[in-house]
Amino acid sequence: MIGPSIRIKGEVTGEEDLLIQGKVEGTISLKDQELSVGESGRVTADITARVVKIEGEVTGDITGSEKVVIARSGNVRGNIVAPRVTLEDGAIFKGSIDMDPGETVAARPTLTAQQSANSAAPELDVKSG
């Protein structure tokens, strides 16, 4: 654990689970382990881990090979790459979530022309209830 009064600048790597309650700037790489950022944790770093759980603040890109969880007290600014993302009610997130880590974002639109272009005049349906 990195306690609330600890500040680290640089590269954090390891092969065990880690809880951050203090401040970390740099990069964090835990590969197959779990990283938790506690409520008092303040992280400005790119993060790589198997599971990333955030209750504090993170600014940076997050890669979770299994999942990323942002708790209701969590505040994340950055991009997430993970097959599963959990965002609890009240969590603050700004950025992109890449649900398919296998490829880079396509620069071209992927919807096909099967969505036909209709007339400019809107069609109005009335639906009760």
Place this chain on the structure above:
Amino acid sequence: MNPASIQSSQLLPALFRGVEDDQRLAVLHLGPARQDTLDFFSQRRCRLHIVDVFAELPLPAEEDTEHGLSAHLRDLLQLSGDTVFDVCLFWDLFNYLDARALRALLEALEPCLGKTTVAHGFSVHNPRSPDQGLVYGINDTDAISMRRRGRSIPGYRPHSQNRLLELLYCFRMERTVLLADQRLEMLLRARTGSEQRAPTGHTGRDDLIAAQIRKAST
């Protein structure tokens, strides 16, 4: 936390019509992210770009920004220059943007719109309709979830459908559905190139009301 209610949607399926299972979607989501929406998109190959613009309201006045409101919004949205969105989810954001802010938003978005970009949003059938205070999510391809918003959003001043048609210069309204509570569900399609109309200018009335809202919120 209040429970979500589910409402069927006739227009939502059009966003995903023709999308193959292995196709990768680029989705712009301009509202608070909700778990059901993430769960829905996690079943697809996609990249969700999420910016809760509601949390940034009211937007500053043009004169209070360093490089103009459009540049302010570009900074806020942090859009990548080479991304073209397939789907834009506006939810009911237009109800909280005056004409100037709406134009600035569209100017910021325009480089990320392509000829196949489709969008979904909610407006009102009657501009005097009260604020419903709802947060939306996607429950299924044809179902929208709604939950009461925890706080009120400043600047609620919905546009009439005709006014919105004028303001949304880089979209055309393809289809609308009148819902309960005089809400209007909208399916929009991006206009590109020669299809586009010139941005509609704001009116003096818009400025006056915007100034009143800013004054009230300070």
